[in-house]
Amino acid sequence: MNAVVIAVCLMLALSFARINVVIALTISALVAGLVGGLDLNQTIAAFNDGLGGGAQIALSYALLGAFAAALSHSGLTTLISHSIIKKLGKEPNSTNTNVVRWTLLVTILAMAVSSQNLLPIHIAFIPILIPPLLHVLSTLKIDRRLIACLLTFGLVTTYMILPIGFGGIFLNDILLANLNNNGLEAVHTQIPKAMLLPALGMVCGLLFAVFVSYRKPREYQIIAPQLSNATTEPGINRKSIVISIIAILATLIVQLQTNSMIFGALAGFIIFRFSGIIKRSIGQDLFNQGVHMMANIGFIMIAAAGFAAVLKSTGEVSTLVASLGDIIGNNKALAAILMLVVGLLITMGIGSSFSTIPIIATIYVPLALSFGFSIPATIALVGTAAALGDAGSPASDSTLGPTAGLNADGQHDHIRDSVIPTFMHYNIPLLGFGWLAAMVL
Template sequence: MNAVVAAVGIMLILSLCRVHVVVALIVGALAGGLLGGLGIEGSLAAFNKGLGGGATVALSYALLGAFAVAIAKSGLAHALADKALAMVGKQDAKGAGLLKWLLIGLLLVVAISSQNILPIHIAFIPLLVPPLLYVLSKLQLDRRLIACVLTFGLITPYMFLPVGFGGIFLNDILLANVASAGVDTAGLDVTKAMTIPALGMLFGLVVALFSYRKKRTYDLSKIEQVERVDVAYNPLSLLVAGVAIVAAFVVQLWLDSMIIGALVGFIIFSVSGVVRWKEADGLFTEGMKMMAMIGFIMLAAAGFAEVMKATGEVKSLVDSSAALIGNNKALGALLMLLVGLLVTMGIGSSFSTVPIIAAIFVPLGMQLGFSPLAILSIVGTAGALGDAGSPASDSTLGPTAGLNVDGQHNHIWDSVVPTFLHYNLPLLVFGWAAAMVI
């Protein structure tokens, strides 16, 4: 069996069986490495090498967790809850429904903006989502829907709009790698190539709004304990919270560092007195613990990805698929998309997947007679496939980081499975259709 298929399969099966994702990633990586001929020492060496690639993001999340706890200490969560609940009567179903859609719309707009207008990617989630959990739970809004909304906003803009992270993905990665593999990309409209796949993401979002329309009950006492909604707040503490959040975002954009941005925000809370000096150490540790799981998953995912690359089995996977294809364009497009899904599910990043698959898919696409635009669409969609629905993707880890601060949102069953069903399956269909018609 192909090492990549085996590794990803083992990782997913263990994750679905509620084995911790970190354990599933390590076991899957070692199994893939052994099957790929690396041996136990080679597998461990590749895994350890990959750990360094995830260290920056893991530390970023740990510091963002500390910053999020400081925000909770300021009383911002309580203030937001009071303000939102005051907008509607607790028994006013019509007003509660309006507030529900306002909150969903707010999170969707912010998620989309995080990819282009204010390119901070997932950094906003630990800061914005936890303070809203009390209100969301009061409204009995299903968090699986929020996970789908956030994931849509994190993925669709970069795979369709050539600005911000989309400019990097579409122009610097997709177009550049397809061109270097032998396709003349001069004059090609990359947005046109990705329009139909992006419509697949939109279709998935609409279905998710229907799938998770029913109310879901959460334990408010757990949220009150974590988010400190009982803490007293005053205009000064709320002002400091606002300044700290703005400063964190500005510093991150200026220095391109989530680590320094979160650190600056936490320091502002400490200097202002909202977080007392004697409490700072405890709060910092508490926040890092809150995000520790996400950080360790990202570290393990980076190691897993490095083992998959070291086996060199991605090319053999494509070669074996090519043997099945013959001259069948429809089957060829489908198999290329499925291979992209498998690779991205394991690596967890479409940005890292495209350079790997482009060198193999482009010659195959040209051999099958696909147009340059169709090849762009296939490679771009194959790269994006698996970004949603992967246990190792920041597009699922980010939403979990914000929604699970009170322990009531399971990463696999509440983030990974819903986003896989609502985005990867439509993306397969719409991506195949795009390859066949453009």
């Protein structure tokens, strides 16, 4: 059996068995190398070489955690939480509870969508926006699995259809470029149109999560937000709020200018540190608290980079894709579904749809043309095959980001509350609608 299939299935099985994801990735990388024909030393070397690829993201998460901790200490997050709770009234009733519930859901979804285009900060907003809302979410008994689905929908669906921000990178710089480089005469106006039908599958998955799967209340331990020394109720320190807003704007501006979450988060934390809001005596402790909150996510990203490097070093990814031709025969419908399933396996292992396209386009484009798929159908096949697995992969930032925010109080499990819900609600309909797009376009 192909080393990629074995390694990805092993990684998922270990993760679902509550083995730490870092350990699951490391063990699976070792198995992938040995099964893929590498000796032990070559496998370890490939894994070690790949670790550096996740270091930048890991450091970004750590500094974002420190910034989020400083923001929480400033009093702004407490103000947000108390303002929302006041809208519930002293005696919450079904009317105002529903208003606040839907306002929260729509706001979180809108922010997730905006993070890919209007303010292309990707997951940087999650550890800032979500932790201060956890008390409200728990009070309203909103199922956090629903919030994970909302966040992942915004992070993934947006780049699939909107050629702005990260969507421009995915659709034009990566998808279109690789399609053209491999012999498909596509133009940029065809790309979003071809991806609309697969994206409709994501919409169906979201609607099912909202109105069926997670519409019922779920009990959480209610942990009241802590007030900082500079913040009291009902009086909020205005200086702290102003500094917080300045720090948030600085974080966004620096990140957009430098294209680096590291320096964006660093700028925000420095403003907090030297504005007087954070006292020197607690500055180091606050930084350590934030880094600790995000450390697990960072280590997962580092291990995932090593795992992906081993998969690529074995050469088994290309072998897996190339072997499709022998299995399919002349069955066009079977060709479409198998190409999508292989894309799902590859992205689940690598953890990045952006990295999957260059791997599969080389084989998928000639294969699709040989079966008589049209240009829009080929676009849909390759684009959907890459997007599959971004939602639902234990090593994807589309699931790690939501977990980082929702587990700030230790009540949200990465595998059972982020990975499995997003996999079930998005990959299954995406498979169906991606196959349909390939057959009708």
